[in-house]
Amino acid sequence: MGKAGQQPARLQLLDEKKEIPATEAARTGRGRRLFLFAGVAAGLIVVALALGLGLGLGLKHHHRGSPAATSSPSPTPSPSPTNSTASESLQSWRRDTAEYNLSMDWDINAAPTTRVFNLTVSEIQAAPDGVMRTMLVFNNQFPGPLIRVNQGDRVLVNVTNQLTNATAVHWHGLYQNGTNWMDGTSGITQCPIPAGTSFLYNFTVENQFGTYWYHSHHSTQYTDGLVAPFIVHSPEEAAVQKDYDYDQIILLQDWYHDLSTALLPDYFASGNENAEPVPDNGLIQGTNVFDCSSYGDDSGYDCQNNSTQATFAITQGKRYRLRLINVGAFGEFQFSVDNHTLSVIEADSTLVEPVTINRLPINIAQRYSVILTANQTATNYWIRSWMNTYCFSDDNAPILNPDVKALLTYTNTTNEPTESADWASALDIVCEDLVTATLVPSGITPAPSADVAYKIDVAFQIGAYALDKAYINSTTWVPETIPTLNQAVAGLHTLNNSFSTSGLSTAFDQTSQFVIDVPNYQVVDLLINSLDEGAHPFHLHGHQFWVMASDSTGDFDWSTYKDLNTTNPMRRDTLTIDAYGWALIRFKADNPGMWAFHCHISWHMEAGLLMQFQTRDDIMKDWTIPEDVLGLCNG
Ligand SMILES: *[C@@H]1O[C@H](CO)[C@@H](O)[C@H](O)[C@H]1NC(C)=O
Numbered sequence: 001m002g003k004a005g006q007q008p009a010r011l012q013l014l015d016e017k018k019e020i021p022a023t024e025a026a027r028t029g030r031g032r033r034l035f036l037f038a039g040v041a042a043g044l045i046v047v048a049l050a051l052g053l054g055l056g057l058g059l060k061h062h063h064r065g066s067p068a069a070t071s072s073p074s075p076t077p078s079p080s081p082t083n084s085t086a087s088e089s090l091q092s093w094r095r096d097t098a099e100y101n102l103s104m105d106w107d108i109n110a111a112p113t114t115r116v117f118n119l120t121v122s123e124i125q126a127a128p129d130g131v132m133r134t135m136l137v138f139n140n141q142f143p144g145p146l147i148r149v150n151q152g153d154r155v156l157v158n159v160t161n162q163l164t165n166a167t168a169v170h171w172h173g174l175y176q177n178g179t180n181w182m183d184g185t186s187g188i189t190q191c192p193i194p195a196g197t198s199f200l201y202n203f204t205v206e207n208q209f210g211t212y213w214y215h216s217h218h219s220t221q222y223t224d225g226l227v228a229p230f231i232v233h234s235p236e237e238a239a240v241q242k243d244y245d246y247d248q249i250i251l252l253q254d255w256y257h258d259l260s261t262a263l264l265p266d267y268f269a270s271g272n273e274n275a276e277p278v279p280d281n282g283l284i285q286g287t288n289v290f291d292c293s294s295y296g297d298d299s300g301y302d303c304q305n306n307s308t309q310a311t312f313a314i315t316q317g318k319r320y321r322l323r324l325i326n327v328g329a330f331g332e333f334q335f336s337v338d339n340h341t342l343s344v345i346e347a348d349s350t351l352v353e354p355v356t357i358n359r360l361p362i363n364i365a366q367r368y369s370v371i372l373t374a375n376q377t378a379t380n381y382w383i384r385s386w387m388n389t390y391c392f393s394d395d396n397a398p399i400l401n402p403d404v405k406a407l408l409t410y411t412n413t414t415n416e417p418t419e420s421a422d423w424a425s426a427l428d429i430v431c432e433d434l435v436t437a438t439l440v441p442s443g444i445t446p447a448p449s450a451d452v453a454y455k456i457d458v459a460f461q462i463g464a465y466a467l468d469k470a471y472i473n474s475t476t477w478v479p480e481t482i483p484t485l486n487q488a489v490a491g492l493h494t495l496n497n498s499f500s501t502s503g504l505s506t507a508f509d510q511t512s513q514f515v516i517d518v519p520n521y522q523v524v525d526l527l528i529n530s531l532d533e534g535a536h537p538f539h540l541h542g543h544q545f546w547v548m549a550s551d552s553t554g555d556f557d558w559s560t561y562k563d564l565n566t567t568n569p570m571r572r573d574t575l576t577i578d579a580y581g582w583a584l585i586r587f588k589a590d591n592p593g594m595w596a597f598h599c600h601i602s603w604h605m606e607a608g609l610l611m612q613f614q615t616r617d618d619i620m621k622d623w624t625i626p627e628d629v630l631g632l633c634n635g
Pocket residue numbers: 054055056057058076078412
């Protein structure tokens with residue numbers, strides 16, 4: 001929910017606020033952010049994410065005894081006023097994100113191969129922003145390990161669940177064509193992996209390349225740290241590679257100081273009108289500072305004012321592809337780099353004709369690649385990832401500082417920028433995507449004409465027990481004990497007619513499962529109509545869809561249906577439906593399986609904002625779900 005629909009005005013940046021020296025801010029008590037600068041200056045330890053090969057701003061953390069330690073060269077610790085010995089041992093949980101700096105030596109033309117990864121899922125205590133909390137992580141570190149493959153590769157990921165709860169891992173944006181049971185969606189494509197057991201995800205990556213990510217798809221677990229990048233290369237990338245010298249992944253996310261499951265009871269408490277938990281902070285590359293003085297002494301949080309902002313070192317004259325991924329739970333960001341324009345070349349794994357912008361809105365689960373050219377005065381600049389607090393039901397002041405920052409340095413230093421200037425253009429206080437029309441896929445793929453059209457209404461309602469639940473038409477999703485995929489395949493085997501009818505499937509309990517069974521091969525138009533005052537980033541599993549039309553007001557005018565521009569509409573897998581707005585998306589239902597379509601906001605999915613498409617019954621009826629997948633339900 002939130003205020004998006006009620007705030008049509010645009011906020012002008014208050015420049016004078018930014019110019020106040022830190023010392024004055026401390027004296028006058030104005031501007032928590034400036035106070036924070038002072039704290040940073042005193043205690044800045046660099047998390048160096050050296051963009052240039054061999055740039056030596058050392059990551060401050062060693063990874064003693066960590067099973068996930070990467071093969072990257074050991075970084076040199078940077079000079080620091082704090083006791084490095086103590087901090088090193090405490091921060092073994094912090095991943096050396098040098099691995100997110102993608103080597104350009106990678107062979108995009110390599111013959112298809114099998115790539116094997118081990119992932120443990122476990123609970124640790126860690127403090128990405130200085131506030132210690134319980135986290136759920138991959139391979140004992142945060143953020144998660146990079147998975148990097150070529151199109152055509154087989155990927156084997158052995159997930160070992162060391163939690164006390166079950167889990168499941170979803171590969172966001174991958175088609176899983178023919179392996180729907182590897183989609184990792186708890187209650188839909190698999191029973192979750194029971195505590196103390198392992199499960200091998202085994203799939204190939206076909207007909208797609210670009211920037212993806214992976215995360216837990218069980219309950220709200222990904223909100224607690226189970227997030228990581230997944231990059232697919234392809235020979236088709238050769239042309240665009242000529243436009244950059246370095247290739248860098250940057251994770252953006254909102255951050256909470258409490259375990260997500262600890263926040264749910266309040267969210268679902270009687271009388272709470274869908275006021276989602278508001279983030280406490282934002283992270284760039286899994287790190288940020290936090291001002292502990294905004295918590296009282298008796299807050300109960302173990303808070304240290306000595307965390308760090310990420311630092312990215314660049315070299316004059318070079319061009320950097322930044323692969324931005326919003327791996328957060330709730331917050332939309334507006335990403336910008338002071339004094340540097342950004343050229344957008346990819347959105348959700350679709351390469352697009354370059355568009356130059358100053359600020360990039362990026363919602364939950366979306367990805368954008370931008371090219372930054374290092375052609376400004378060789379000094380230091382702020383990278384800004386402003387969290388759009390207007391998307392929230394309150395601003396969580398003074399805890400949340402939405403002005404999340406990292407440092408861009410030409411000088412291999414951690415000096416605070418002195419001449420860095422935020423763009424004068426206004427921040428967009430409406431939670432909305434970059435105007436779809438500005439994104440034109442560089443590979444032309446016309447949208448085929450649709451065979452069938454469905455309309456759904458999205459709304460939040462107070463349910464029978466005065467709990468807030470989210471509805472698609474009259475269904476609020478609750479995960480099934482037996483995954484809907486397993487039920488559908490079994491039903492098709494017994495030639496149960498209810499599994500072969502098209503349209504809203506009566507084979508499932510419609511109070512908790514809204515399943516549209518699409519006739520084989522058909523091209524689907526889906527009109528999503530939001531009756532809610534908040535914006536919702538909707539994600540379709542197993543497909544990319546064409547964005548045919550959308551608006552933030554009114555209803556789709558069906559008299560314009562025949563005039564839709566089908567020449568080369570934008571294709572993506574995650575789209576923001578504006579507050580009280582609508583969108584018409586189109587996809588080819590050629591990928592067999594049970595595919596979730598849901599709002600990616602962690603809280604909203606937990607509130608039931610999810611439906612499913614059942615596609616290609618002609619293939620599904622002959623499926624035998626692998627024994628190890630079925631076996632998860634016996635755990
Ligand atoms: C950056 O600084 C580190 C030491 O702090 C040094 O090892 C490295 O060579 C420097 N890199 C460049 C490009 O100057």
